[in-house]
Amino acid sequence: DAGVIQSPRHEVTEMGQEVTLRCKPISGHNSLFWYRQTMMRGLELLIYFNNNVPIDDSGMPEDRFSAKMPNASFSTLKIQPSEPRDSAVYFCASSPRIGETGELFFGEGSRLTVL
Amino acid sequence: QQQVKQSPQSLIVQKGGISIINCAYENTAFDYFPWYQQFPGKGPALLIAIRPDVSEKKEGRFTISFNKSAKQFSLHIMDSQPGDSATYFCAASMGAQKLVFGQGTRLTINP
Numbered sequence: 442d443a444g445v446i447q448s449p450r451h452e453v454t455e456m457g458q459e460v461t462l463r464c465k466p467i468s469g470h471n472s473l474f475w476y477r478q479t480m481m482r483g484l485e486l487l488i489y490f491n492n493n494v495p496i497d498d499s500g501m502p503e504d505r506f507s508a509k510m511p512n513a514s515f516s517t518l519k520i521q522p523s524e525p526r527d528s529a530v531y532f533c534a535s536s537p538r539i540g541e542t543g544e545l546f547f548g549e550g551s552r553l554t555v556l
Numbered sequence: 557q558q559q560v561k562q563s564p565q566s567l568i569v570q571k572g573g574i575s576i577i578n579c580a581y582e583n584t585a586f587d588y589f590p591w592y593q594q595f596p597g598k599g600p601a602l603l604i605a606i607r608p609d610v611s612e613k614k615e616g617r618f619t620i621s622f623n624k625s626a627k628q629f630s631l632h633i634m635d636s637q638p639g640d641s642a643t644y645f646c647a648a649s650m651g652a653q654k655l656v657f658g659q660g661t662r663l664t665i666n667p
Contacts, residue, residue: 445599472653474653483645483657483658483659483660484600484645484657484660485657486654486655486656489653489654491653496653497654532599532600534599536653538653544590544602544605545600545602545655547599547600547601548599549597549599550597550598550599
């Protein structure tokens with residue numbers, strides 16, 4: 442079975458440009474999470490969805506960040522406008538469970554570099 | 557109170573030795589404590605997890621020891637192998653799916 446699929450794997454862009462990261466969760470999983478990983482701050486939860494509905498976006502750093510999940514098989518994380526401090530690896534993860542903790546299945550990440 | 561503090565930041569162990577990574581937390585409402593393993597260029601993957609109603613859980617060479625009164629838990633890797641070289645993250649959550657991760661430990665096993 443395919444795991445969580447993220448694209449692009451690498452993105453290099455210039456400050457001020459719009460960036461869109463994409464995620465396809467594992468089929469049948471009901472929860473989807475976006476994490477950001479940096480050396481300084483480690484793994485931070487940005488937002489998560491249950492059944493395509495955003496449940497908690499308190500980790501989204503500011504209004505420049507937005508996330509959507511239009512259907513059960515697709516989610517996007519958008520940064521507009523991007524800044525150098527947004528450079529990080531962005532991970533999408535999915536889980537088959539709702540309302541209880543359990544294993545998260547991570548994608549391989551999207552490495553973003555903002556010049 | 558939402559933090560999980562992990563130590564050491566990096567660890568070098570000889571092949572066959574025991575690797576020990578420690579984590580501490582403050583929020584007594586946490587009820588799930590997983591460890592994730594991450595190889596370079598990959599996403600984290602669940603290694604082993606424990607709930608606070610037990611003090612120890614073992615899966616193969618990997619053991620979690622949990623001390624509820626001290627609010628600490630640790631990962632022990634017995635007979636460490638070069639293939640165990642990776643970054644390890646402890647984490648905690650309280651039933652609402654929000655995992656809080658430690659800062660990570662880069663483990664190197666020397667052959």
